[in-house]
Amino acid sequence: MPEIDLGVKVGDIMHAGVITVEKDDNIAEAARKMLKYDIDSLLIIEDGVPAGIITKSDILANIVENGNMNAKVETVMNSPVNTISADDNVIEALKMMGKRGITKIPVMYKGKIRGIITQEDLLRSIPGLFDLMYAAGEQGRQISTAEQYEIEKEAHVGYCDQCKAYSEDLTEYENELLCGKCRADKSE
Numbered sequence: 727m728p729e730i731d732l733g734v735k736v737g738d739i740m741h742a743g744v745i746t747v748e749k750d751d752n753i754a755e756a757a758r759k760m761l762k763y764d765i766d767s768l769l770i771i772e773d774g775v776p777a778g779i780i781t782k783s784d785i786l787a788n789i790v791e792n793g794n795m796n797a798k799v800e801t802v803m804n805s806p807v808n809t810i811s812a813d814d815n816v817i818e819a820l821k822m823m824g825k826r827g828i829t830k831i832p833v834m835y836k837g838k839i840r841g842i843i844t845q846e847d848l849l850r851s852i853p854g855l856f857d858l859m860y861a862a863g864e865q866g867r868q869i870s871t872a873e874q875y876e877i878e879k880e881a882h883v884g885y886c887d888q889c890k891a892y893s894e895d896l897t898e899y900e901n902e903l904l905c906g907k908c909r910a911d912k913s914e
Contacts, residue, residue, distance in 0.1 A: 734851070735814065736811065736813070736814045736815075736816055736819050736833055736843050737813065737833065737835065737840070737841070738816075739816065739843065739851040740833045740840070740841035740843040740847065741841050741843070741844070741847065742841045743840075743841060744832065744839060744841060745768055745769070746769050746770065747769075747770060747780065747799055748770070748799065749770045749772070749798065749799050749800035749803065750798055750799070750800070751798070751799050752795065752796045752798060752799070753784075753785050753794075753797050753799060753802060754795040756768055756780050757782075757785050757795070760782060766781055766782045767779055767830060768799075769807070769839070769842070770799060770800070770805075771839060774837070774838050775809075775834070775837070775838070775839060776832045776839060777803075777805060777806075778803030778804060778805035779804050779807050779830075780799050780802060780803045780804070781804070784803065784804065787802070788801075788802045808822060808826055808828060809831060809832045809833070809839075810822060810832075810833055810834070810843065811833070811834055811835065812833050812834065812841070813835070816843075816848060816851075819831055823845060823848075830844040830845070851892070886903065886904055887902040887904060888904050888905075888908035888912075889905065889908050891905060893905035893906070899912060
C-alpha cells in the first residue's frame with residue numbers, strides 16, 4: 727500500500743503531558759490515580775523516558791489472579807514501552823497501534839516525554855481518514871489532491887483551504903472548502 731501523508735503530525739493532536747506513577751507505588755495507588763483523572767493507563771518514567779505502562783486491565787488481571795492490591799506497579803507494568811516522535815506523521819501512529827495491538831503511544835520530542843496519543847485522538851482529529859485510506863488501498867496508489875478534495879467536500883469536515891485550520895463546518899465557496907471565518911472574510 728502506498729504511503730499516505732495527511733500532513734498532520736503526532737504532536738499536533740497528542741494530549742500534552744502525562745499522568746505518571748512510580749514503579750515502587752502499589753497498584754492501589756495506581757488505580758486511585760486512574761479514577762481521579764478518569765484515565766485507563768499510567769506511565770512509569772525513569773530518567774525522563776517511559777520505562778513502563780500500567781493499564782486498568784493489568785490491575786484487574788492482578789486482582790483476579792493474585793487478589794493483591796499492594797503489589798508493586800513494576801510487577802504488573804508492561805515494559806518496554808513503544809514510543810513515537812512528535813514529528814512523526816499520524817499515519818505512523820495508526821500503523822504502530824494496529825501492528826502492536828495497542829491503543830495509546832507515549833510521544834517523545836528531543837529525547838523527552840511530551841504527551842500521549844490515543845486511538846480516540848486519531849479518530850476525532852483526522853477527518854475522512856478511513857475514506858482516504860480505503861480509497862488509496864482500493865486504487866493501489868496515492869490519492870490525488872482532487873480526489874481528496876471530493877472526499878473532504880462530502881464529509882464537510884476537514885481543513886479549510888484558506889487558513890488550513892480544522893473545521894467541522896466547511897462549506898464550498900468559490901470552488902474551495904472554507905470555514906465560517908474564511909467565508910465571512912471572502913464575502914466582505
